[in-house]
Amino acid sequence: MPVDLTIAELAVLLTGSLLGTVLTALTLRRSRSAGRVAPDDDRTCFIFAGTDLVDATGPASVLAQKAGAEADDPLEGHWHALRAVFRPRFGELPERPDDVFAASAERRRTYAALSPKDGGRLVFSRIDERVRISLLDDAPQEFDRQISFDQSRELRFLRNAVAEAPTPIWLVDDTGRVSWQNHAYSQLAALAGQDSDGPLFALPEECDDDALRVPLQLAGRDSANWYEVSTRSTPGGCLSYASNIDAVVHAEQAQRNFVQTLSKTFAHLSIGLAIFDRHQRLALFNPALIDLTAMPVDFLTSKPSLAAFFDYLREHQIMPEPKNYTSWRDKIGALIAAARDGRYSKTWNLPSGLTYRITGKPHPDGAIAFLFEDISAEISLTRRFRAELETSHAVLDRQEKALAVFSQLGILTFSNEAFRQMWRFDPDSSFAETTVPDALRIWQAECAPCPAWDRLPAYVTSFGERVPRQAEVEHQRHGKLAFCAEPLSGGATLISFTPASLTPGRPETISHLPLRE
Numbered sequence: 140m141p142v143d144l145t146i147a148e149l150a151v152l153l154t155g156s157l158l159g160t161v162l163t164a165l166t167l168r169r170s171r172s173a174g175r176v177a178p179d180d181d182r183t184c185f186i187f188a189g190t191d192l193v194d195a196t197g198p199a200s201v202l203a204q205k206a207g208a209e210a211d212d213p214l215e216g217h218w219h220a221l222r223a224v225f226r227p228r229f230g231e232l233p234e235r236p237d238d239v240f241a242a243s244a245e246r247r248r249t250y251a252a253l254s255p256k257d258g259g260r261l262v263f264s265r266i267d268e269r270v271r272i273s274l275l276d277d278a279p280q281e282f283d284r285q286i287s288f289d290q291s292r293e294l295r296f297l298r299n300a301v302a303e304a305p306t307p308i309w310l311v312d313d314t315g316r317v318s319w320q321n322h323a324y325s326q327l328a329a330l331a332g333q334d335s336d337g338p339l340f341a342l343p344e345e346c347d348d349d350a351l352r353v354p355l356q357l358a359g360r361d362s363a364n365w366y367e368v369s370t371r372s373t374p375g376g377c378l379s380y381a382s383n384i385d386a387v388v389h390a391e392q393a394q395r396n397f398v399q400t401l402s403k404t405f406a407h408l409s410i411g412l413a414i415f416d417r418h419q420r421l422a423l424f425n426p427a428l429i430d431l432t433a434m435p436v437d438f439l440t441s442k443p444s445l446a447a448f449f450d451y452l453r454e455h456q457i458m459p460e461p462k463n464y465t466s467w468r469d470k471i472g473a474l475i476a477a478a479r480d481g482r483y484s485k486t487w488n489l490p491s492g493l494t495y496r497i498t499g500k501p502h503p504d505g506a507i508a509f510l511f512e513d514i515s516a517e518i519s520l521t522r523r524f525r526a527e528l529e530t531s532h533a534v535l536d537r538q539e540k541a542l543a544v545f546s547q548l549g550i551l552t553f554s555n556e557a558f559r560q561m562w563r564f565d566p567d568s569s570f571a572e573t574t575v576p577d578a579l580r581i582w583q584a585e586c587a588p589c590p591a592w593d594r595l596p597a598y599v600t601s602f603g604e605r606v607p608r609q610a611e612v613e614h615q616r617h618g619k620l621a622f623c624a625e626p627l628s629g630g631a632t633l634i635s636f637t638p639a640s641l642t643p644g645r646p647e648t649i650s651h652l653p654l655r656e
Contacts, residue, residue, distance in 0.1 A: 183274035185221070186266075187236045192217035193269070202274075227292065228254045229261050236270040239263050306383075307366075311338055312376040324381075332358040338379075346370050346377035352384065398423070410512045417505030419445040419475070431495065431511050432457050445507070446471050458487050458495075474499070478507045486514070494518045540635050547630030549575040549600045561617060561636060575599050578634075587613040591622060598624055599632045612636075 183202065186194035195203055206220040222232050229252045233239050239250040240263070252261040257276070264271040301308060307324035309317050316336045320328075328339050340353045347370060354363035365388040366381040402423065405412050411428035415421055420442045429436065434451060443451070449471055452458040461470065477483035478499025487495040498510040532555075535542060541558035545551055551566050551573035559565050562581050566573045575596045583592060591610035598608060605626040612622050614636075621637040 185272040187218055187270045187272065188268065189237070190218040190235055192221075199274075225261060228256060228259060230255075232261075236263060236272060237265070240265055240270075307339075307381040308379070309338070310373070310376050310378050315344075318376060327355075327381075330357045331355060340366065340368055340379070340381065342368060342370065342379070346372045352388075353381075410510050412508065412510060413448065414502065414506060414508045415445050415448075419507075421445075421448060422506070428511060431513055445475060449474070456490050458497075459489070475507065478509065479505075540637050543578070543634045544627065545575060545578075545599050545632045545634065547600060547602075547632075549596065551575075551578060552631070558636070561614075582612075585615055586620075587615075589613070595624065602630070 182196055183198045184196045185192055185199050185203070192203055202224070203217060203221060206217075206224045218236055225232060232252065240248070248265040250263040252263075254260070260275045262273045262275055264273070302321045304321055305323055307321065307327050309320040309324045312318040315338070317338055324339065331339060333339055340355060342351065342353065350367050350369045353366050353368050355366055356363045365384050367384045368379055368381045370380075371378045402425070405423075405425035405427075408425060408427055411431040412423070412425045413421060413428055414423040421439060421444075422442070424439050428434070429439070432452060433455070438451065449458070453460065474483060479501045481499070481501050483497070483499030485497045487497060489495065492515070493513060494515045496510075496512045496514045498512070500508045500510065502508050532553075535553075536556040538555060539557055540555075541561040542553075542555045543551060543558050544553040554566055562585060564581055579592050579595065589610065589612045591612060598605065607623060607625040609624075610622045612620050614620050617638055619639040621635075621639065623633075623635045623637070625633045625635070627633050
């Protein structure tokens with residue numbers, strides 16, 4: 140239904156609608172800003188939702204960051220970190236900011252915690268579901284006072300930590316006087332009997348960052364104590380730190396004494412010794428190495444590398460010339476690996492006619508030792524003995540008598556060619572050892588029964604003095620044989636079989652000789 144409105148009535152309606160809109164907007168803006176702070180607010184104010192910080196003024200943000208950096212567990216929430224910062228001033232505070240209102244029967248919306256030390260106040264205000272905390276002091280610099288308080292507490296802690304440090308710490312000013320010292324330095328100065336304010340340690344005037352080893356003689360001590368002193372340049376002077384290194388110095392001295400003892404011992408060895416450290420540099424050698432290799436002393440004292448060492452041996456024909464020089468370096472690497480495993484052992488036949496035995500041994504901490512031993516005399520003796528032995532065997536092989544030697548254990552150790560032909564048996568063709576019972580079985584199979592065989596094993600293996608024994612045996616192919624068992628040196632026994640044709644004119648001496656004395 141149409142309604143006629145005058146201009147005045149229309150103006151009133153428009154004005155009322157406009158006022159309602161403005162009031163609604165102001166109410167919404169107030170409700171939205173109730174839980175926030177102005178960004179340019181210079182007061183120390185925090186807005187908490189539970190234990191989480193949701194907003195803060197500039198000074199409060201700085202304090203919250205400092206508290207969070209010092210917190211033991213930042214994941215527990217912002218309030219726990221701030222609570223630890225406020226505790227020295229305001230005492231114990233609630234676990235949650237809104238707990239101060241839950242404990243109040245009056246349902247207050249504001250709560251203040253007073254500081255008994257400086258009169259400061261920590262005001263808790265309820266804003267809907269959030270809590271606003273304001274740090275208020277009588278003086279306008281409440282934030283600076285809180286920061287100054289925390290800094291003074293930190294300064295006291297640092298002073299106590301440095302003063303009670305177990306190592307001596309002291310500060311020398313520009314005049315060379317000790318202007319500050321901790322308790323450990325004071326105790327050390329008292330033990331050293333120093334009453335002046337001069338430095339306890341003799342250090343260079345320049346203050347640098349190098350660490351120096353300095354001895355200190357204490358009263359009533361025969362030997363000096365050793366310290367490692369580090370210095371730092373500071374605005375107040377030269378700050379120094381000392382650490383006792385007596386154990387390190389004594390260990391190093393013991394190591395030097397041990398090396399000197401080894402060097403003196405190695406100096407009298409006839410075996411050449413070359414020890415290379417873990418970096419494959421020559422660390423120790425003895426005079427015998429110089430005698431065996433003819434290496435210059437200046438070359439050895441320059442600590443050559445292991446490869447350079449063996450290159451010198453090759454160039455001066457002190458080791459066999461490698462067939463392929465391009466693979467020489469690879470062979471050196473294999474040599475080093477074998478020496479580290481203790482597997483390297485070679486015999487070098489040199490062009491000079493000498494023979495060296497080279498042995499590689501692993502040492503602790505990656506070091507390698509090489510032993511050079513001149514075995515020329517040993518090799519010459521072995522070769523001469525082998526030649527004489529071969530000559531003796533050749534002479535015995537030319538004998539027509541069948542000869543065999545048994546050890547005291549009853550094991551066949553030698554037989555000549557006539558023995559092998561007569562009994563059609565070659566002991567060298569078998570891996571197993573031939574014993575007296577084995578030989579008896581062969582002899583008995585080739586000969587007629589004879590009582591001489593029965594007592595032979597006991598005769599061969601018996602101890603004490605023995606006399607030769609003889610008997611006559613009948614061989615199926617060779618006829619009558621003169622059998623003789625004779626003792627040899629070392630408990631061995633020589634067995635011989637002589638055909639009757641080799642004993643003309645004496646058959647009667649054999650036919651009546653059973654195995655007896």
